[in-house]
Amino acid sequence: MANEYDYDDDYMQGEDEWDREQLLDPAWEKQQKKTFTAWCNSHLRKAGTQIENIEEDFRNGLKLMLLLEVISGEQLPKPDRGRMRFHKIANVNKALDFIAGKGVKLVSIGAEEIVDGNVKMTLGMIWTIILRFAIQDITVEELTAKEGLLLWCQRKTAPYKNVNVQNFHLSWKDGLAFCALIHRHRPELLDFYKLSRDNPLENLNTAFDVAEKHLDIPRMLDPEDMVNSVKPDERSVMAYVSSYYHAFSGAQQAETAANRICKVLKVNQENERLMEEYERLASDLLEWIRKTTPWLENRTTDNTLPGTQRKLDEFRDYRRKQKPPKLEDKARLENSFNTLQTRLRLSNRPAYLPTEGKMVSDIANAWKGLEFAEKGFEEWLLSELQRLERLDHLAQKFKHRCEIHEDWAEGKEDMLQSQDFKRCRLNDVKAMKKKHEAFESDLAAHQDRVEQIAAIAQELNALEYHDIVAVNKRCQLICEQWDRLGTLTASRRTALDEAESILEKIDSLHLEFAKRAAPFNNWLDGAKEDLLDMFIVHTTEEIQELFEAHEQFKSTLPEADKEFNAIMRLAQQAQSLSSSIGIASPENPYTTVNPQDISNKWGDVRQLVPQRDTVLSGEMAKQQKNERLRREFAQKANVVGPWIETQLDAVASITIQMKASLEDQLNKLHQYEKSVQQYKPHMDDLETINQEVQEAMIFENRYTHYTMETLRVGWEQLLTAIARNINEVENQILTRDSKGISEDQMNEFRASFNHFDKNRTRRLEPKEFKACLVSLGYNIREDKQGDADFQRIMSIVDPNHSGYVTFESFLDFMTRETADTDTAEQVMQSFKILAGDKPFITAQILRQELPPDQAEYCIQRMAPYSGRDSVPGALDYMSFSTALYGESDL
Numbered sequence: 065m066a067n068e069y070d071y072d073d074d075y076m077q078g079e080d081e082w083d084r085e086q087l088l089d090p091a092w093e094k095q096q097k098k099t100f101t102a103w104c105n106s107h108l109r110k111a112g113t114q115i116e117n118i119e120e121d122f123r124n125g126l127k128l129m130l131l132l133e134v135i136s137g138e139q140l141p142k143p144d145r146g147r148m149r150f151h152k153i154a155n156v157n158k159a160l161d162f163i164a165g166k167g168v169k170l171v172s173i174g175a176e177e178i179v180d181g182n183v184k185m186t187l188g189m190i191w192t193i194i195l196r197f198a199i200q201d202i203t204v205e206e207l208t209a210k211e212g213l214l215l216w217c218q219r220k221t222a223p224y225k226n227v228n229v230q231n232f233h234l235s236w237k238d239g240l241a242f243c244a245l246i247h248r249h250r251p252e253l254l255d256f257y258k259l260s261r262d263n264p265l266e267n268l269n270t271a272f273d274v275a276e277k278h279l280d281i282p283r284m285l286d287p288e289d290m291v292n293s294v295k296p297d298e299r300s301v302m303a304y305v306s307s308y309y310h311a312f313s314g315a316q317q318a319e320t321a322a323n324r325i326c327k328v329l330k331v332n333q334e335n336e337r338l339m340e341e342y343e344r345l346a347s348d349l350l351e352w353i354r355k356t357t358p359w360l361e362n363r364t365t366d367n368t369l370p371g372t373q374r375k376l377d378e379f380r381d382y383r384r385k386q387k388p389p390k391l392e393d394k395a396r397l398e399n400s401f402n403t404l405q406t407r408l409r410l411s412n413r414p415a416y417l418p419t420e421g422k423m424v425s426d427i428a429n430a431w432k433g434l435e436f437a438e439k440g441f442e443e444w445l446l447s448e449l450q451r452l453e454r455l456d457h458l459a460q461k462f463k464h465r466c467e468i469h470e471d472w473a474e475g476k477e478d479m480l481q482s483q484d485f486k487r488c489r490l491n492d493v494k495a496m497k498k499k500h501e502a503f504e505s506d507l508a509a510h511q512d513r514v515e516q517i518a519a520i521a522q523e524l525n526a527l528e529y530h531d532i533v534a535v536n537k538r539c540q541l542i543c544e545q546w547d548r549l550g551t552l553t554a555s556r557r558t559a560l561d562e563a564e565s566i567l568e569k570i571d572s573l574h575l576e577f578a579k580r581a582a583p584f585n586n587w588l589d590g591a592k593e594d595l596l597d598m599f600i601v602h603t604t605e606e607i608q609e610l611f612e613a614h615e616q617f618k619s620t621l622p623e624a625d626k627e628f629n630a631i632m633r634l635a636q637q638a639q640s641l642s643s644s645i646g647i648a649s650p651e652n653p654y655t656t657v658n659p660q661d662i663s664n665k666w667g668d669v670r671q672l673v674p675q676r677d678t679v680l681s682g683e684m685a686k687q688q689k690n691e692r693l694r695r696e697f698a699q700k701a702n703v704v705g706p707w708i709e710t711q712l713d714a715v716a717s718i719t720i721q722m723k724a725s726l727e728d729q730l731n732k733l734h735q736y737e738k739s740v741q742q743y744k745p746h747m748d749d750l751e752t753i754n755q756e757v758q759e760a761m762i763f764e765n766r767y768t769h770y771t772m773e774t775l776r777v778g779w780e781q782l783l784t785a786i787a788r789n790i791n792e793v794e795n796q797i798l799t800r801d802s803k804g805i806s807e808d809q810m811n812e813f814r815a816s817f818n819h820f821d822k823n824r825t826r827r828l829e830p831k832e833f834k835a836c837l838v839s840l841g842y843n844i845r846e847d848k849q850g851d852a853d854f855q856r857i858m859s860i861v862d863p864n865h866s867g868y869v870t871f872e873s874f875l876d877f878m879t880r881e882t883a884d885t886d887t888a889e890q891v892m893q894s895f896k897i898l899a900g901d902k903p904f905i906t907a908q909i910l911r912q913e914l915p916p917d918q919a920e921y922c923i924q925r926m927a928p929y930s931g932r933d934s935v936p937g938a939l940d941y942m943s944f945s946t947a948l949y950g951e952s953d954l
Contacts, residue, residue: 092297093183095289099300100190102284103198106307107134118190119181125155128178132162135197152179160189168196191299198306213302216309217241220248226261232301237290239267242308246274249312253278264291281307331411338404339416345397346422352390353430356382360437363444367530369456376445394431398424459529462520466538469513473545480552485560486647490567497560504553514546566645571653573638578654580631585657587624588665591617595672599683602764604691607684614676621673628666635659690762697753698767704746705770708778711736715785716824725807726800730793737786747779792826795872799879813878816840817871827868830858840878888945895941904929904938 097118105114108127111134115121122128124147129140141158144151156175164170170192177185199209207215214229221227221244229235236242238261247256253274259267268287275281284304290296365372401424404416418424485493521539525532594617601607642649652658715736718729754772757765765771800810816839820832828836834854837844844850861873898913899905905926910919922944929938 091289091293092300093187095286095293095297095300096187096191097183098286098289099284099297099303100187100194102282103194103303103307104131104190106282106284107131110134119183119186122156122186122189123179123181124152125157125159125175125178128159129155129162132159132193135193136162136166138162149179163189163192163196166196168192191303194299194303194306198310199302202306202309210302213306213309217245217305220245223248224256232298232305233296236301236305237296238264239269239271239287239290242271242275243267245305245308245312246271246279250278275308275311279308279311281311331407335404335407335411335413335416338400338407342397342400342404342416343419343422345393345400346418346427349390349393349397349427350422350430353434356386357434357437360434360441363441365448365452367452369449369452372445372449372452376442376449379442379445394427397427455527455529458520458524458527459531459535462517462524462535465513465517465520466542469510469517469542472510473542473549476549477545477552480549480556483559483647485563486645487650488567489650489653490564490571491653493560493564493567497564500553500556500560504557507549507553514542517542562645563647566641566647567650570638570641570650573634573641574650574652575654577631577634577638577659578652578657580627580634581657581659581662582655584624584627584631585662585665588662588669591669592665592672595669595676601683601687602690604684604687607680607687611680611684614680618673621670624666628662631662632659686760690760693753693757693760693762694765694767697750697757698765698770700746700750700753701768701770701772701775704750705768705775705778707743707746708775708782711740711782712778712785715782715789718789726793726797726810730790730797733786733790733793737790740782740786747775750775792871796875799875805879810875812840813875814871817874827870828874829868833858833861833869833874836874888948891948892942892945895945899941902933903931903942904934905941906935906937906939908937910939 101115101118104118108114108131111130113127113130115127126143129143132138133140140162143155143158153175156178160170160173160175170189173185173189173192178189195209199213202209202212202216210232214232217229221229221241224240224244224247227240227244229241240259240261243254243256243259246253254270259270265287268285268290272283272285272287276283281304284307285296285300365375401416401418407413408415485496488496518539521535524535529535599610601610639649715733718732718736750772757772796810799805800807816836817828819839820828820836822832834844837857844854857877858869861869861877895905896902898909907919907923910922913919914922922941923939925947926939926941926944928934929940931938
């Protein structure tokens with residue numbers, strides 16, 4: 065049959081001749097001797113003996129015959145006990161004859177070679193015995209012994225991804241295949257998944273130790289030989305692996321026996337489950353029938369339509385939802401019982417007898433009783449429902465008519481008892497009379513509806529309606545309310561007539577009040593607004609005008625008092641008429657002005673008049689004080705302001721003067737700085753006066769055009785101009801002295817810069833700066849090259865790209881272009897002179913020729929000199945000189 069694993073066809077050729085190869089590899093010979101010796105001892109120990117040297121201990125044939133008896137279980141001929149050579153040959157021949165008698169073909173193996181201790185022949189003979197008695201009996205899917213053993217190994221190790229058994233030599237070299245066989249059958253003996261292909265010696269020792277300790281398989285292979293040999297000996301590996309096969313074959317038989325027991329128990333457990341299920345289903349079904357039957361036998365209702373309808377719904381729920389599942393349970397119960405009896409009969413078990421009262425026949429009888437109780441239940445419910453529905457219809461009709469009447473009557477008693485007409489105007493009362501007449505007509509029309517309600521209630525009493533008590537109570541309430549409505553309607557008619565008469569008199573008083581109150585109220589509003597008017601004045605003349613206007617207003621107050629009293633008498637008469645019939649005074653329909661508002665406003669005006677007198681007097685005093693402050697501030701500011709302006713012009717003219725030297729300019733600037741500090745008390749006096757002005761809220765001063773803010777700005781500009789000019793002149797002196805520029809050159813630079821500084825900002829725009837350079841003799845062409853040259857100059861004078869050139873930057877650029885400056889080459893030449901024309905210098909020379917601090921500065925920063933002519937402590941002054949001017953790194 066086809067093999068499910070791949071391997072070379074040549075590898076599975078039969079073991080026809082053990083000595084097919086002429087010579088035995090020395091390494092294989094060593095492995096075979098160890099393995100075959102261990103294999104023989106694993107059987108000889110059963111007879112209480114063992115061998116030490118395989119080629120020596122079998123020479124007399126005695127232990128060879130004993131080995132065959134142990135592994136075959138058969139008795140061999142009695143051996144010769146002599147020690148002569150022919151005795152040994154006779155014993156070996158008996159063993160070989162026994163092997164041949166088992167159908168094993170011995171090729172080129174004679175007794176003489178075994179007696180002479182021929183290693184090759186002895187190992188060949190032992191291999192033949194192993195093949196016959198340890199491997200030949202292995203059968204897997206009708207394959208040969210070797211193929212069957214290999215297939216068994218492949219199947220057992222298939223789940224292990226790091227194991228691939230293809231032969232009996234290289235596939236076992238890393239030890240994982242041995243460990244996989246053990247783990248597959250006895251996983252508790254080792255943790256296969258912690259093993260690694262990179263540790264073959266550890267894997268082999270683990271497998272051999274576990275097999276020897278727990279499986280009674282002796283060590284037949286040497287781990288070092290397995291690892292170190294290019295190709296392990298195949299016969300040794302097969303002999304050892306066959307021991308695994310025989311060790312685990314017993315476990316396979318136990319597994320088969322366990323499966324057979326499990327199969328029998330499974331059948332028995334399933335039968336018991338079916339019995340328990342039958343008992344449970346039978347108990348549940350009988351209990352349900354027991355509870356349901358009395359409910360179906362009960363033919364009484366609560367005599368109400370909803371209650372009867374609920375009972376019908378419950379019956380329908382029973383028929384649609386409750387009974388069908390129980391019918392299915394009954395069928396499943398019968399099927400389960402039949403299936404169980406069949407299974408018991410087929411498995412030679414006795415028939416099942418349910419508990420008493422739970423037989424299939426018992427359940428059928430109970431079900432029959434249920435259906436008998438159910439018969440006619442629905443027809444009875446439907447007829448009862450029809451009767452109650454007719455009675456309920458009459459009750460609904462009574463309820464509907466009552467609700468209509470109650471909705472109509474709702475709020476009617478409150479409306480008739482209401483005193484709302486006492487809060488209404490005349491027109492509203494007339495409208496209420498019309499509305500009341502309409503209600504009286506409506507009341508008469510509802511007489512028939514009340515009589516119909518009483519008739520329906522009488523009919524329900526005759527038919528014994530279940531809720532007749534509530535019906536009678538509701539009917540009585542409606543009749544009693546109807547009587548009250550008639551009495552209240554007549555009373556309201558009388559009250560409305562009386563209110564109409566009084567309100568007509570009040571209306572005429574309201575009209576007169578409205579004609580006189582409106583213009584007087586407007587006068588009060590204007591007067592109050594004038595007396596509370598928030599005025600803002602800045603002069604004594606303006607406050608005097610306000611005094612005169614207020615005196616004229618006070619002269620009109622006596623006539624206004626007479627008009628106020630006349631208006632208030634009209635309001636009092638209307639109030640008296642309202643109180644006579646117990647109604648609230650109605651709102652005046654002809655005006656929104658009420659007497660209380662007029663009274664309050666008149667009181668406010670009388671109080672505001674003296675308050676206005678006080679406010680105007682206080683304001684007059686305030687304006688007189690403000691006038692004094694204006695004059696005082698103006699007198700001082702008109703002196704300080706011109707002085708600051710004069711000083712600013714003087715300071716600005718100093719730096720423009722061409723004839724004065726820079727030292728003279730600096731002296732004059734210091735003199736101005738001193739005089740400004742001496743003048744500071746005048747500014748302090750002005751600040752004090754200005755604080756009083758601000759606290760008095762004075763914002764204009766007609767006596768001066770100076771403000772404290774303009775004076776502060778001028779003062780700060782003066783201080784800034786002096787400090788800036790002193791700094792600029794000092795920088796110009798420093799530049800002149802360090803660059804060796806003459807006074808005439810400095811004046812020329814300043815004159816050119818000032819000529820193009822039209823706005824006197826002490827800075828030039830790029831176009832102005834370019835024109836200034838051209839005026840000084842610079843040749844800047846009008847082409848791309850000229851633009852590039854000018855941009856290079858701009859990057860020097862404006863490194864921050866501010867967009868303008870200051871005088872300091874301009875002067876620095878001009879002095880750099882004209883003055884004689886030191887260069888890196890000049891400094892380097894100076895160091896060369898000190899070093900005596902050598903390319904290096906020493907610390908000793910530097911300390912001799914330079915001041916101490918400068919000598920140490922150079923020593924710390926100079927790099928060691930690395931030229932061929934260097935001496936200990938030599939320093940590189942060339943790179944240091946270049947670094948001073950930014951051309952290399954220190």
